[in-house]
Amino acid sequence: MSPQIRIVLVEPLYQGNVGSVTRSMENFGFDDLVLVNPCKLEGQARAMSCHARDLLESSQKVATLEEAIEGTDIVIATSGIAGIKTDQHIRMPAYTPSEIRNKFRESKGKIAFLFGREDNGFTREELKRCDMIMTIPTSEKYPIMNISHAATVTMYEMSNMEIGERPIADGFDLQLLYDHFEQVLADIKHPTHKMEKTSIMLKRIFGRAELTPREVQTLRGVLRDIQRQKK
Amino acid sequence: MSPQIRIVLVEPLYQGNVGSVTRSMENFGFDDLVLVNPCKLEGQARAMSCHARDLLESSQKVATLEEAIEGTDIVIATSGIAGIKTDQHIRMPAYTPSEIRNKFRESKGKIAFLFGREDNGFTREELKRCDMIMTIPTSEKYPIMNISHAATVTMYEMSNMEIGERPIADGFDLQLLYDHFEQVLADIKHPTHKMEKTSIMLKRIFGRAELTPREVQTLRGVLRDIQRQKK
Incomplete structure (x- = not known):
């Protein structure tokens, strides 16, 4: 009302x-x-x-x-x-x-x-x-x-106007992204004692950025490319 | 900042x-x-x-x-x-x-x-x-x-602009006003069993109205007039 x-x-x-x-x-x-x-x-x-x-x-x-x-x-x-x-x-x-x-x-x-x-x-x-x-x-x-x-x-x-829905990536896909980041950090031999802090920081940065589904997709593609280069 | x-x-x-x-x-x-x-x-x-x-x-x-x-x-x-x-x-x-x-x-x-x-x-x-x-x-x-x-x-x-302070009556003066209302309700023989509910309702109405100091003064003047008429 x-x-x-x-x-x-x-x-x-x-x-x-x-x-x-x-x-x-x-x-x-x-x-x-x-x-x-x-x-x-x-x-x-x-x-x-x-x-x-x-x-x-x-x-x-x-x-x-x-x-x-x-x-x-x-x-x-x-x-x-x-x-x-x-x-x-x-x-x-x-x-x-x-x-x-x-x-x-x-x-x-x-x-x-x-x-x-x-x-x-x-x-x-x-x-x-x-x-x-x-x-x-x-x-x-x-x-x-x-x-x-x-x-x-x-x-x-x-006024009660709203702008259209923002397409926000869902939590499950975000978790896959964060896991993927951790794998990549391990693959690139990021110092073990920094691992946890860096993971948390990455998670916070991307959390704050309110990623769209497409952005999550693209970031995961980039991570795959990094992993491929390493082999 | x-x-x-x-x-x-x-x-x-x-x-x-x-x-x-x-x-x-x-x-x-x-x-x-x-x-x-x-x-x-x-x-x-x-x-x-x-x-x-x-x-x-x-x-x-x-x-x-x-x-x-x-x-x-x-x-x-x-x-x-x-x-x-x-x-x-x-x-x-x-x-x-x-x-x-x-x-x-x-x-x-x-x-x-x-x-x-x-x-x-x-x-x-x-x-x-x-x-x-x-x-x-x-x-x-x-x-x-x-x-x-x-x-x-x-x-x-x-922008961080603000409008000037709103002159809001202080709590002490408001309490005096509410007490005054109760006295007047008693003076005019408002039914005893309705007293509490009516008091609370008046308090809520005037609380919501965010009275200025001057408005409290004027209302108390009106209450005094009511009491004077009664005598």
Whole structure:
């Protein structure tokens, strides 16, 4: 079980950014995009959206933040400034994207991630509507990220995508390889008192390398060649 | 100890992407950028780089990949396609950014992260020069990310940035708050047989909420108000 995600851009100023965000949404498998009073979306937006043009066209355009978050359960504003002050008396602690992921990993429901205006972020009133603040850990010298970058990091954390299986050699074949190494060490008259340490070291090196089945095959071929040369 | 990072863009075609990458580098505190045969870098690159214009100007421009990776210890190519084939016979397993981070977390030395051409990625010869392949987990339907997005995710994982301390109430004050709750439950004649369960539930709710010192203060004020009303 993992939460559904809505991306909300609040009054984006640059159409290229909107296009970029849709591309990234398509990359990470999200399709719920709401734009609050967006800039014009024309050629530049379409160019940056690449293969996500359908998502750009189908995004919902609304006039107010209230409409944008309708139907969501948790509203999270992203900000480059940690621990933003929403009011004289209310200081909201900020969470990192990975903390947010861990908090909501098993949750049902829908989370709205809000990204503010490129120049002025959010108004105080808008921040008051949010349940949480998220901040991507960045350099103090220059904490303000491009909104499509911030959205990309957010979606990277929140998506459940996986890369394909890595073909890893199975333990039995690895053991045959390690045994083979020991035979070769004996064949080449590696000093007896170093044998055990060297075997262990080789095992560790190749263990760490996470060999593929084909790599094990090739290494064993090389060991056979060494043995053949010796005869 | 953590590794140094070099970002290498191989023949980038769009100057906006190069500018975007420099902005993101500045966000995450990296400054080693090498461009192999880049496109012209003019107004659009400067516009997207925002406050990272110095980094854009100071980036090293070279003619070959060999020059770009000089002085680095590990060369990692990023690719949208997991388990890319570099050759008929050599299939390289791909790692995710977080796997790469964990592998090299304690390493010294310098890692070059390579990002390929926007249209054609890397040549086979270029991939042969790489020690590892990194793939960001994405949708199979559309795995190809914008290079500045891919670079941003990479730097997000590899940077050691932190967000400021979250002001968390200390245990002693929390205990006072929980005791206060119990008093109030007694004052308002909450059924005795429910007391313990309700106390525990309140403790869990407020524990999960990671209260700030100010929030504890305010909650205790509210509890005092309840007690005052009762008298």
